[in-house]
Amino acid sequence: MKHISGLAVMAAFCGSFAAAEAIKPTDVVYVDGAVEASLSGTAGDPVSGAELMNKGAGNCIACHQVSDLAHLPFHGEIGPTLDGVADRWTVAELRGIVANAKVMFEGTMMPSFYRTTGFFRLGDAYTGDAHGDTEVQPLLTAQQVEDVVAYLVTLTED
Amino acid sequence: MKKTTLAVCSIAVLWVGPQLAVADPDDDQLVINEEISIVTEVAAPAHVENLSTIYSGWRFRSDETQAVQMDDFDNPGMIGVENALVDWDTVEGTAGQSCAGCHGAAEDMAGVRAVYPKWNEEKGLVTTLEMEVNNCREARMGADKWKYTGGDMTDMVALISSVSRGMPVNVAIDGPAQSTWEEGKELYYTRTGQLELSCANCHEDSYGMMIRADHLSQGQINGFPTYRLKNTKLNSVHARFKGCVRDTRAETYKPGSPEFVALELYVASRGNGLSVEGPSVRN
Numbered sequence: 001m002k003h004i005s006g007l008a009v010m011a012a013f014c015g016s017f018a019a020a021e022a023i024k025p026t027d028v029v030y031v032d033g034a035v036e037a038s039l040s041g042t043a044g045d046p047v048s049g050a051e052l053m054n055k056g057a058g059n060c061i062a063c064h065q066v067s068d069l070a071h072l073p074f075h076g077e078i079g080p081t082l083d084g085v086a087d088r089w090t091v092a093e094l095r096g097i098v099a100n101a102k103v104m105f106e107g108t109m110m111p112s113f114y115r116t117t118g119f120f121r122l123g124d125a126y127t128g129d130a131h132g133d134t135e136v137q138p139l140l141t142a143q144q145v146e147d148v149v150a151y152l153v154t155l156t157e158d
Numbered sequence: 159m160k161k162t163t164l165a166v167c168s169i170a171v172l173w174v175g176p177q178l179a180v181a182d183p184d185d186d187q188l189v190i191n192e193e194i195s196i197v198t199e200v201a202a203p204a205h206v207e208n209l210s211t212i213y214s215g216w217r218f219r220s221d222e223t224q225a226v227q228m229d230d231f232d233n234p235g236m237i238g239v240e241n242a243l244v245d246w247d248t249v250e251g252t253a254g255q256s257c258a259g260c261h262g263a264a265e266d267m268a269g270v271r272a273v274y275p276k277w278n279e280e281k282g283l284v285t286t287l288e289m290e291v292n293n294c295r296e297a298r299m300g301a302d303k304w305k306y307t308g309g310d311m312t313d314m315v316a317l318i319s320s321v322s323r324g325m326p327v328n329v330a331i332d333g334p335a336q337s338t339w340e341e342g343k344e345l346y347y348t349r350t351g352q353l354e355l356s357c358a359n360c361h362e363d364s365y366g367m368m369i370r371a372d373h374l375s376q377g378q379i380n381g382f383p384t385y386r387l388k389n390t391k392l393n394s395v396h397a398r399f400k401g402c403v404r405d406t407r408a409e410t411y412k413p414g415s416p417e418f419v420a421l422e423l424y425v426a427s428r429g430n431g432l433s434v435e436g437p438s439v440r441n
Contacts, residue, residue, distance in 0.1 A: 063370075074368070074371040077367040078369055109359050120349065120354075121351060121408045123406075123409045126405065128408075
């Protein structure tokens, strides 16, 4: 069983990375809307998180105001301000809200950033075309969710 | 000149940011050419469930954008109307006819925009102005049909709208049109795409608020076609619908599709009582 032992060696070799295996969007466990375990197994980077608040598929300030990001133009008003959000929610709750806010806030307008199923007329990004048969990617990767959460944790009220 | 509107929005007041957030429709009045009074605010029709007052999108635009629509010499959408006036008189197709040949002066179309989309007895379905224009071109003129959201078509719809400006939108939603209206309503409240947003999420629940740099209106269509400063052309209703659905990361419906016709009837009916305003100016 050379093949299997080969795999075992691989697993041993990659031991330190094994924890970095991302939890799949369909495997995330929500308890009262919160997610205890890190999605990526790697600590989030608040600097990259702050960038995601403004850019790409995160674009959180499209709907939220964040005084800490006041140097960026055009903060939306759809959701509550995120100032002091770390005083209101635990890390696990923030992770749950970013990954799939619809578990915490039923029917919320906030998109689910780490979900890949259950969409109606899913498109191919912003092309207006159908998504097709390829695997659906979540709006944010596991690591990006962790990065955003790491940034949110810094938003305490002085 | 944002007047009292800033004070109304507590979020805007609390928010000390790089740009001042605006909220709610403003209090400005729209009179075009100092002559045509436009109703931009009126009690919502009974069939609109979650709004008490309806507003034209004009009320959510900046003073600068608003001003462009107040005089036809400034309104770039009127160039489309002039183009269409030429087409109106032009004989085309195998029947040797022009629009004018059957309909007389374009002004005689006054009142038509206000009641479309409308049940067409002969066809047995609800039709839009675009469908009627193409029906005339193909069946009555023997001419090629125009692209649904093409320039010729949108210009013609702008002409037909322009002669109804100031008249109240009054589309029928009962009788044979009712099932189409129900379909449109269903679509209006359906959340689409990876962002899972419906028309209602943005234009009913959140109008008056900023979404990123955009000040959300009620998404009314009384002002269509709209000349948008952003893409510097006249935009048709279905092109706008398509853009909004695309922005939810969804597969859109096609312009002229039964889905968008139904949605147009429903959205038009949410504006019953506002004045026809097209061609309007938006950013």
